Amino acid sequence: MKATIFGGKGKIEFGERPDPKIQEPTDAIVRVVRAKERKMTESNELSENLIFPKGEKVVSENFIGGVWLEMLVDKDDTFNCPMYNVTFEPGARNSWHTHPGGQILLVTSGRGYYQEKGKPARVIQTGDVIKIYPDVDHWHGAAVDSQLSHIGITTNPQKGDAVWLEPVSEKEYKSL
Amino acid sequence: MKATIFGGKGKIEFGERPDPKIQEPTDAIVRVVRAKERKMTESNELSENLIFPKGEKVVSENFIGGVWLEMLVDKDDTFNCPMYNVTFEPGARNSWHTHPGGQILLVTSGRGYYQEKGKPARVIQTGDVIKIYPDVDHWHGAAVDSQLSHIGITTNPQKGDAVWLEPVSEKEYKSL
Numbered sequence: 375m376k377a378t379i380f381g382g383k384g385k386i387e388f389g390e391r392p393d394p395k396i397q398e399p400t401d402a403i404v405r406v407v408r409a410k411e412r413k414m415t416e417s418n419e420l421s422e423n424l425i426f427p428k429g430e431k432v433v434s435e436n437f438i439g440g441v442w443l444e445m446l447v448d449k450d451d452t453f454n455c456p457m458y459n460v461t462f463e464p465g466a467r468n469s470w471h472t473h474p475g476g477q478i479l480l481v482t483s484g485r486g487y488y489q490e491k492g493k494p495a496r497v498i499q500t501g502d503v504i505k506i507y508p509d510v511d512h513w514h515g516a517a518v519d520s521q522l523s524h525i526g527i528t529t530n531p532q533k534g535d536a537v538w539l540e541p542v543s544e545k546e547y548k549s550l
Numbered sequence: 551m552k553a554t555i556f557g558g559k560g561k562i563e564f565g566e567r568p569d570p571k572i573q574e575p576t577d578a579i580v581r582v583v584r585a586k587e588r589k590m591t592e593s594n595e596l597s598e599n600l601i602f603p604k605g606e607k608v609v610s611e612n613f614i615g616g617v618w619l620e621m622l623v624d625k626d627d628t629f630n631c632p633m634y635n636v637t638f639e640p641g642a643r644n645s646w647h648t649h650p651g652g653q654i655l656l657v658t659s660g661r662g663y664y665q666e667k668g669k670p671a672r673v674i675q676t677g678d679v680i681k682i683y684p685d686v687d688h689w690h691g692a693a694v695d696s697q698l699s700h701i702g703i704t705t706n707p708q709k710g711d712a713v714w715l716e717p718v719s720e721k722e723y724k725s726l
Contacts, residue, residue: 446679453652453705503622529629
Protein backbone atom coordinates (compact mmCIF):
# COMPACT_ATOMS: atom_id res chain seq x y z
CA MET A 375 0.00 0.00 0.00
CA LYS A 376 1.31 3.43 -0.99
CA ALA A 377 0.88 5.79 1.92
CA THR A 378 1.71 9.33 2.91
CA ILE A 379 3.49 9.52 6.24
CA PHE A 380 2.79 12.76 8.07
CA GLY A 381 5.41 13.41 10.70
CA GLY A 382 4.28 16.73 12.08
CA LYS A 383 3.92 20.27 10.75
CA GLY A 384 5.59 20.55 7.39
CA LYS A 385 7.21 17.11 7.55
CA ILE A 386 5.61 14.87 4.96
CA GLU A 387 7.17 11.73 3.53
CA PHE A 388 5.99 9.04 1.14
CA GLY A 389 6.69 5.35 1.30
CA GLU A 390 5.47 1.78 1.26
CA ARG A 391 3.56 0.71 4.34
CA PRO A 392 1.90 -2.61 5.15
CA ASP A 393 -1.84 -2.74 4.56
CA PRO A 394 -3.76 -1.74 7.70
CA LYS A 395 -4.84 -4.61 9.89
CA ILE A 396 -8.46 -5.72 9.68
CA GLN A 397 -10.26 -3.81 12.38
CA GLU A 398 -11.82 -5.65 15.27
CA PRO A 399 -14.74 -3.87 16.89
CA THR A 400 -13.70 -1.48 19.63
CA ASP A 401 -16.01 -0.20 22.30
CA ALA A 402 -16.18 3.03 24.30
CA ILE A 403 -14.18 4.82 21.66
CA VAL A 404 -16.17 7.98 22.01
CA ARG A 405 -16.93 9.36 25.40
CA VAL A 406 -19.81 11.68 24.74
CA VAL A 407 -20.53 14.36 27.29
CA ARG A 408 -23.54 16.16 25.97
CA ALA A 409 -24.03 19.83 26.73
CA LYS A 410 -27.23 19.01 28.57
CA GLU A 411 -25.40 16.72 30.98
CA ARG A 412 -22.67 19.27 31.50
CA LYS A 413 -25.23 21.84 32.60
CA MET A 414 -26.53 19.36 35.14
CA THR A 415 -23.23 19.38 37.02
CA GLU A 416 -23.02 21.50 40.12
CA SER A 417 -24.68 24.83 39.45
CA ASN A 418 -22.22 27.54 40.36
CA GLU A 419 -20.00 30.13 38.75
CA LEU A 420 -17.73 27.45 37.31
CA SER A 421 -20.27 25.64 35.19
CA GLU A 422 -20.50 28.30 32.50
CA ASN A 423 -16.95 27.72 31.30
CA LEU A 424 -16.88 23.96 31.54
CA ILE A 425 -15.76 21.99 28.52
CA PHE A 426 -15.31 18.76 30.46
CA PRO A 427 -17.22 17.71 33.57
CA LYS A 428 -16.10 19.05 36.93
CA GLY A 429 -16.27 15.54 38.37
CA GLU A 430 -16.19 14.58 42.02
CA LYS A 431 -14.73 16.40 45.00
CA VAL A 432 -11.37 14.96 45.94
CA VAL A 433 -10.94 13.81 49.53
CA SER A 434 -7.20 13.70 50.09
CA GLU A 435 -4.60 15.02 52.51
CA ASN A 436 -2.64 16.16 49.45
CA PHE A 437 -4.98 19.07 48.76
CA ILE A 438 -5.99 22.18 50.68
CA GLY A 439 -9.37 23.66 49.75
CA GLY A 440 -11.99 22.32 47.37
CA VAL A 441 -10.64 20.32 44.43
CA TRP A 442 -12.68 18.37 41.86
CA LEU A 443 -11.45 15.54 39.63
CA GLU A 444 -12.92 13.95 36.52
CA MET A 445 -10.96 11.18 34.81
CA LEU A 446 -11.01 11.63 31.01
CA VAL A 447 -8.78 8.69 30.04
CA ASP A 448 -7.98 5.97 32.56
CA LYS A 449 -4.53 4.49 33.02
CA ASP A 450 -4.14 1.49 30.69
CA ASP A 451 -1.55 -0.38 28.67
CA THR A 452 -2.94 0.61 25.25
CA PHE A 453 -2.70 4.40 25.33
CA ASN A 454 -0.34 4.88 28.30
CA CYS A 455 -1.80 8.34 28.68
CA PRO A 456 -3.94 8.99 31.78
CA MET A 457 -5.80 12.30 31.43
CA TYR A 458 -8.00 14.11 33.93
CA ASN A 459 -9.81 17.39 34.42
CA VAL A 460 -8.94 19.12 37.70
CA THR A 461 -10.71 22.17 39.13
CA PHE A 462 -9.40 24.13 42.11
CA GLU A 463 -11.73 26.57 43.88
CA PRO A 464 -10.22 29.96 44.82
CA GLY A 465 -7.47 29.41 47.42
CA ALA A 466 -7.22 25.67 46.76
CA ARG A 467 -3.90 24.00 45.89
CA ASN A 468 -2.11 20.70 46.01
CA SER A 469 0.93 19.79 48.14
CA TRP A 470 4.47 19.83 46.86
CA HIS A 471 4.98 16.70 44.76
CA THR A 472 6.97 15.10 41.97
CA HIS A 473 6.13 12.92 38.95
CA PRO A 474 8.67 10.20 38.08
CA GLY A 475 7.69 10.40 34.38
CA GLY A 476 6.64 14.06 34.23
CA GLN A 477 3.27 15.72 33.73
CA ILE A 478 1.72 18.22 31.32
CA LEU A 479 -0.98 20.70 32.32
CA LEU A 480 -3.31 22.49 29.89
CA VAL A 481 -5.03 25.39 31.63
CA THR A 482 -8.57 25.59 30.27
CA SER A 483 -10.13 28.13 32.61
CA GLY A 484 -9.28 30.61 35.35
CA ARG A 485 -6.01 31.68 36.94
CA GLY A 486 -3.62 30.32 39.53
CA TYR A 487 -0.02 29.46 40.36
CA TYR A 488 2.69 27.00 39.39
CA GLN A 489 5.83 26.89 41.51
CA GLU A 490 8.98 24.77 41.46
CA LYS A 491 11.05 24.34 44.62
CA GLY A 492 13.56 27.16 45.02
CA LYS A 493 11.95 29.35 42.37
CA PRO A 494 9.31 32.10 42.54
CA ALA A 495 5.71 31.08 41.94
CA ARG A 496 4.48 31.92 38.44
CA VAL A 497 0.98 32.98 37.46
CA ILE A 498 -0.75 30.55 35.11
CA GLN A 499 -3.99 31.17 33.27
CA THR A 500 -6.27 29.99 30.47
CA GLY A 501 -4.25 28.88 27.46
CA ASP A 502 -1.03 28.06 29.31
CA VAL A 503 0.71 24.75 28.70
CA ILE A 504 2.96 23.64 31.55
CA LYS A 505 5.60 20.98 31.00
CA ILE A 506 6.58 19.58 34.38
CA TYR A 507 9.83 17.65 34.04
CA PRO A 508 10.33 14.28 35.76
CA ASP A 509 11.25 14.49 39.47
CA VAL A 510 10.82 18.27 39.67
CA ASP A 511 9.39 19.21 43.08
CA HIS A 512 6.45 21.57 42.47
CA TRP A 513 2.86 22.50 43.33
CA HIS A 514 -0.04 24.14 41.51
CA GLY A 515 -3.39 25.57 42.40
CA ALA A 516 -5.86 28.43 42.12
CA ALA A 517 -5.34 32.10 42.88
CA VAL A 518 -6.91 33.59 46.01
CA ASP A 519 -9.54 35.33 43.88
CA SER A 520 -10.02 32.91 40.96
CA GLN A 521 -10.75 29.27 40.31
CA LEU A 522 -8.39 27.27 38.11
CA SER A 523 -9.24 24.38 35.79
CA HIS A 524 -6.62 22.37 33.96
CA ILE A 525 -6.37 19.11 32.10
CA GLY A 526 -3.53 17.01 33.48
CA ILE A 527 -1.67 14.35 31.48
CA THR A 528 0.57 11.88 33.29
CA THR A 529 3.45 11.32 30.88
CA ASN A 530 5.43 8.07 30.93
CA PRO A 531 2.99 6.57 33.45
CA GLN A 532 4.98 3.32 33.53
CA LYS A 533 7.63 5.22 35.54
CA GLY A 534 5.31 5.39 38.53
CA ASP A 535 2.76 7.47 40.38
CA ALA A 536 3.15 10.96 41.82
CA VAL A 537 5.14 11.23 45.05
CA TRP A 538 3.47 13.57 47.52
CA LEU A 539 5.46 15.72 49.91
CA GLU A 540 4.67 18.53 52.36
CA PRO A 541 1.68 20.90 52.01
CA VAL A 542 1.99 24.52 50.82
CA SER A 543 1.40 26.34 54.10
CA GLU A 544 -1.00 29.23 54.56
CA LYS A 545 2.02 31.49 55.18
CA GLU A 546 3.72 30.45 51.92
CA TYR A 547 0.52 30.73 49.91
CA LYS A 548 -0.65 34.04 51.36
CA SER A 549 2.75 35.63 50.69
CA LEU A 550 2.37 35.16 46.92
CA MET B 551 11.40 9.88 52.98
CA LYS B 552 7.83 9.00 53.93
CA ALA B 553 5.55 9.86 51.05
CA THR B 554 1.94 9.53 50.04
CA ILE B 555 1.54 7.86 46.69
CA PHE B 556 -1.58 8.97 44.86
CA GLY B 557 -2.54 6.49 42.19
CA GLY B 558 -5.70 8.03 40.83
CA LYS B 559 -9.17 8.75 42.15
CA GLY B 560 -9.66 7.05 45.48
CA LYS B 561 -6.43 5.08 45.28
CA ILE B 562 -4.03 6.37 47.90
CA GLU B 563 -1.12 4.40 49.31
CA PHE B 564 1.70 5.17 51.71
CA GLY B 565 5.25 3.98 51.51
CA GLU B 566 8.95 4.71 51.60
CA ARG B 567 10.28 6.57 48.59
CA PRO B 568 13.79 7.82 47.82
CA ASP B 569 14.38 11.50 48.53
CA PRO B 570 13.64 13.60 45.43
CA LYS B 571 16.64 14.39 43.27
CA ILE B 572 18.14 17.85 43.53
CA GLN B 573 16.49 19.92 40.84
CA GLU B 574 18.48 21.26 37.95
CA PRO B 575 17.10 24.41 36.36
CA THR B 576 14.61 23.73 33.59
CA ASP B 577 13.62 26.22 30.94
CA ALA B 578 10.48 26.79 28.88
CA ILE B 579 8.42 25.04 31.48
CA VAL B 580 5.50 27.38 31.07
CA ARG B 581 4.22 28.29 27.69
CA VAL B 582 2.22 31.39 28.33
CA VAL B 583 -0.35 32.41 25.76
CA ARG B 584 -1.85 35.57 27.09
CA ALA B 585 -5.44 36.45 26.34
CA LYS B 586 -4.30 39.56 24.54
CA GLU B 587 -2.20 37.52 22.11
CA ARG B 588 -5.01 35.09 21.53
CA LYS B 589 -7.30 37.90 20.45
CA MET B 590 -4.70 38.97 17.91
CA THR B 591 -5.05 35.68 16.00
CA GLU B 592 -7.19 35.68 12.91
CA SER B 593 -10.31 37.71 13.58
CA ASN B 594 -13.26 35.55 12.69
CA GLU B 595 -16.04 33.59 14.30
CA LEU B 596 -13.60 31.04 15.67
CA SER B 597 -11.50 33.38 17.76
CA GLU B 598 -14.10 33.93 20.45
CA ASN B 599 -13.98 30.35 21.70
CA LEU B 600 -10.25 29.84 21.48
CA ILE B 601 -8.43 28.53 24.52
CA PHE B 602 -5.27 27.72 22.59
CA PRO B 603 -4.00 29.48 19.47
CA LYS B 604 -5.45 28.52 16.11
CA GLY B 605 -1.95 28.27 14.68
CA GLU B 606 -1.01 28.08 11.02
CA LYS B 607 -2.98 26.83 8.05
CA VAL B 608 -1.92 23.32 7.09
CA VAL B 609 -0.85 22.75 3.52
CA SER B 610 -1.16 19.02 2.94
CA GLU B 611 -2.77 16.58 0.53
CA ASN B 612 -4.10 14.74 3.59
CA PHE B 613 -6.73 17.42 4.29
CA ILE B 614 -9.70 18.76 2.37
CA GLY B 615 -10.78 22.29 3.31
CA GLY B 616 -9.15 24.76 5.68
CA VAL B 617 -7.32 23.20 8.62
CA TRP B 618 -5.15 25.02 11.19
CA LEU B 619 -2.49 23.49 13.43
CA GLU B 620 -0.75 24.78 16.54
CA MET B 621 1.79 22.53 18.26
CA LEU B 622 1.34 22.64 22.06
CA VAL B 623 4.01 20.11 23.03
CA ASP B 624 6.64 19.00 20.53
CA LYS B 625 7.73 15.40 20.07
CA ASP B 626 10.64 14.68 22.42
CA ASP B 627 12.22 11.89 24.45
CA THR B 628 11.38 13.40 27.87
CA PHE B 629 7.58 13.60 27.77
CA ASN B 630 6.84 11.28 24.81
CA CYS B 631 3.57 13.12 24.41
CA PRO B 632 3.16 15.32 21.30
CA MET B 633 0.09 17.53 21.64
CA TYR B 634 -1.47 19.92 19.14
CA ASN B 635 -4.51 22.08 18.65
CA VAL B 636 -6.32 21.40 15.36
CA THR B 637 -9.15 23.49 13.92
CA PHE B 638 -11.25 22.41 10.93
CA GLU B 639 -13.41 24.99 9.17
CA PRO B 640 -16.95 23.85 8.22
CA GLY B 641 -16.72 21.06 5.63
CA ALA B 642 -13.02 20.38 6.28
CA ARG B 643 -11.74 16.91 7.18
CA ASN B 644 -8.65 14.75 7.05
CA SER B 645 -8.12 11.63 4.93
CA TRP B 646 -8.55 8.11 6.22
CA HIS B 647 -5.50 7.26 8.33
CA THR B 648 -4.11 5.11 11.13
CA HIS B 649 -1.87 5.72 14.14
CA PRO B 650 0.56 2.89 15.03
CA GLY B 651 0.46 3.91 18.72
CA GLY B 652 -3.05 5.35 18.87
CA GLN B 653 -4.33 8.90 19.36
CA ILE B 654 -6.65 10.72 21.77
CA LEU B 655 -8.80 13.68 20.75
CA LEU B 656 -10.33 16.20 23.18
CA VAL B 657 -13.01 18.24 21.43
CA THR B 658 -12.80 21.79 22.79
CA SER B 659 -15.15 23.62 20.43
CA GLY B 660 -17.71 23.03 17.69
CA ARG B 661 -19.13 19.91 16.13
CA GLY B 662 -18.04 17.34 13.54
CA TYR B 663 -17.61 13.68 12.70
CA TYR B 664 -15.47 10.72 13.68
CA GLN B 665 -15.71 7.58 11.58
CA GLU B 666 -13.97 4.21 11.64
CA LYS B 667 -13.78 2.09 8.48
CA GLY B 668 -16.86 -0.09 8.08
CA LYS B 669 -18.86 1.76 10.73
CA PRO B 670 -21.29 4.69 10.56
CA ALA B 671 -19.86 8.16 11.15
CA ARG B 672 -20.56 9.49 14.65
CA VAL B 673 -21.22 13.09 15.61
CA ILE B 674 -18.60 14.55 17.96
CA GLN B 675 -18.87 17.84 19.79
CA THR B 676 -17.44 19.98 22.58
CA GLY B 677 -16.56 17.85 25.60
CA ASP B 678 -16.11 14.57 23.75
CA VAL B 679 -13.02 12.46 24.38
CA ILE B 680 -12.16 10.10 21.53
CA LYS B 681 -9.82 7.18 22.10
CA ILE B 682 -8.54 6.03 18.71
CA TYR B 683 -6.98 2.60 19.08
CA PRO B 684 -3.70 1.71 17.35
CA ASP B 685 -4.00 0.81 13.65
CA VAL B 686 -7.72 1.66 13.44
CA ASP B 687 -8.49 3.17 10.02
CA HIS B 688 -10.50 6.37 10.63
CA TRP B 689 -11.01 10.03 9.75
CA HIS B 690 -12.32 13.09 11.57
CA GLY B 691 -13.36 16.59 10.67
CA ALA B 692 -15.92 19.37 10.93
CA ALA B 693 -19.63 19.25 10.18
CA VAL B 694 -20.95 20.96 7.05
CA ASP B 695 -22.37 23.79 9.17
CA SER B 696 -19.92 24.00 12.09
CA GLN B 697 -16.20 24.33 12.75
CA LEU B 698 -14.48 21.75 14.95
CA SER B 699 -11.51 22.29 17.26
CA HIS B 700 -9.82 19.47 19.10
CA ILE B 701 -6.61 18.87 20.97
CA GLY B 702 -4.83 15.81 19.61
CA ILE B 703 -2.41 13.66 21.60
CA THR B 704 -0.21 11.16 19.80
CA THR B 705 0.02 8.24 22.21
CA ASN B 706 3.04 5.90 22.18
CA PRO B 707 4.80 8.14 19.65
CA GLN B 708 7.80 5.79 19.59
CA LYS B 709 5.63 3.38 17.58
CA GLY B 710 5.71 5.67 14.56
CA ASP B 711 3.93 8.44 12.71
CA ALA B 712 0.42 8.44 11.27
CA VAL B 713 -0.09 6.48 8.04
CA TRP B 714 -2.23 8.40 5.56
CA LEU B 715 -4.60 6.65 3.18
CA GLU B 716 -7.30 7.74 0.72
CA PRO B 717 -9.33 10.99 1.06
CA VAL B 718 -12.94 11.09 2.25
CA SER B 719 -14.69 11.88 -1.03
CA GLU B 720 -17.31 14.59 -1.49
CA LYS B 721 -19.87 11.83 -2.09
CA GLU B 722 -19.03 10.03 1.17
CA TYR B 723 -18.93 13.25 3.16
CA LYS B 724 -22.09 14.79 1.70
CA SER B 725 -24.05 11.59 2.40
CA LEU B 726 -23.56 11.93 6.16
